[in-house]
Amino acid sequence: QKEVEQDPGPLSVPEGAIVSLNCTYSNSAFQYFMWYRQYSRKGPELLMYTYSSGNKEDGRFTAQVDKSSKYISLFIRDSQPSDSATYLCAMTLKTSYDKVIFGPGTSLSVIP
Amino acid sequence: EPEVTQTPSHQVTQMGQEVILRCVPISNHLYFYWYRQILGQKVEFLVSFYNNEISEKSEIFDDQFSVERPDGSNFTLKIRSTKLEDSAMYFCASNAELTDTQYFGPGTRLTVL
Numbered sequence: 191q192k193e194v195e196q197d198p199g200p201l202s203v204p205e206g207a208i209v210s211l212n213c214t215y216s217n218s219a220f221q222y223f224m225w226y227r228q229y230s231r232k233g234p235e236l237l238m239y240t241y242s243s244g245n246k247e248d249g250r251f252t253a254q255v256d257k258s259s260k261y262i263s264l265f266i267r268d269s270q271p272s273d274s275a276t277y278l279c280a281m282t283l284k285t286s287y288d289k290v291i292f293g294p295g296t297s298l299s300v301i302p
Numbered sequence: 303e304p305e306v307t308q309t310p311s312h313q314v315t316q317m318g319q320e321v322i323l324r325c326v327p328i329s330n331h332l333y334f335y336w337y338r339q340i341l342g343q344k345v346e347f348l349v350s351f352y353n354n355e356i357s358e359k360s361e362i363f364d365d366q367f368s369v370e371r372p373d374g375s376n377f378t379l380k381i382r383s384t385k386l387e388d389s390a391m392y393f394c395a396s397n398a399e400l401t402d403t404q405y406f407g408p409g410t411r412l413t414v415l
Contacts, residue, residue, distance in 0.1 A: 224403055233306075233393050233406040234345060278345065287333050287397055289347035289358060290404055 193217060196279055196293040205302050209266040213279030213293050216260065220281040220291075223255050225264045228276045228295065237277075238264070269300045304328045306407035308394050314413045315384055323379045323410045325394030333397040334377045335404060336369065338362070338390040345393065351377065384414045 194215045203209055211225075222241045226234035238253040240246045246253045254263040262279055276295040282288040307326045315321050327334050336348040350357040351369055368380045377396075381388055391411050395404040 222403070226406075231391070231409075231411065233408045236403055236405060239403045280345075287350070287352070287357075289335070289350060289360070290337070290345075290395075291347070292345040294344040 194279060194281065194291055194293040196296050198294055199297040200299060201296060202299045202301060203269055205269060205271060205300055207269050207300075209264075209269050209273070209298060209300075211264040211266075211277050211279075211296050211298070213262045214260055215262075215281060217283075218257070218260060219283050222282040222288075223253070223262050224280040224290070225251075225253055225262075226278040226280055226292075227273075228278055230276075234278055234280075234292075271300045271302050274299045306394055306396055306405055308392075308407040308410050310410060311408070312411045312413070314415065317386055317414055318383050321381050321384055321412065323381075323392050323394075323412070325377045325379075325407055326375050327377055327394065327396030328398070328405060329375070331396035331398045331405075333357075333399075333404075334369075334371070335395040335397070336379045337393045337395065337406075339393065339409075340387075340390045348379075348392075381412075384412075386414050388412060389414045 196213045224239040225237045228234045243255050243257045250267045252265040276297050278295045279293040280290045309324045334351040339345045349359040349363045366382045391409040393409045394407040397404045
């Protein structure tokens with residue numbers, strides 16, 4: 191079983207749609223959870239991070255963590271063409287200084 | 303807004319040659335990292351560095367790799383004798399003591415011919 195799994199997509203949605211991106215993990219020791227956005231041939235750009243179960247909202251983005259199910263989600267409201275990118279879920283074990291374990295990413299296209 | 307910078311953006315080298323990839327982490331950060339991403343694959347951890355020594359390294363980070371913080375601002379990754387399979391994007395990241403996550407640079411694309 192892989193440590194972190196994501197549906198690779200591609201996921202294609204119309205502009206304005208609500209997007210749901212999901213990620214599962216196998217190691218219950220993961221403590222910190224992040225979502226990064228990556229444009230083609232660019233570095234990962236941090237969108238959100240959290241270390242507790244529940245929801246965290248930032249503008250159009252909501253991150254959801256369910257540690258009991260080992261499942262995290264990112265919701266994007268009112269999606270825009272500029273949101274078209276690959277979304278990487280990521281997590282660390284004990285602290286935020288630990289190595290980041292990335293999922294393989296989900297490719298998202300928002301169609302105008 | 304402060305950001306991690308990396309040079310060069312693209313490096314082409316011949317197999318067997320040495321390369322040095324350079325990074326300038328965010329100025330008040332104390333923890334430094336290198337990751338790599340082979341085209342079409344996930345981002346993988348290589349090494350972490352704190353207080354002038356390696357904190358952790360992955361199995362990818364073998365004797366051909368080394369890291370250094372030669373002064374107060376730069377952080378380098380050296381590959382001594384490059385192989386074809388070293389072709390990838392290499393990302394530097396840094397983390398401050400009081401913040402909760404790592405910030406990534408734009409990457410250096412290494413092409414080994």
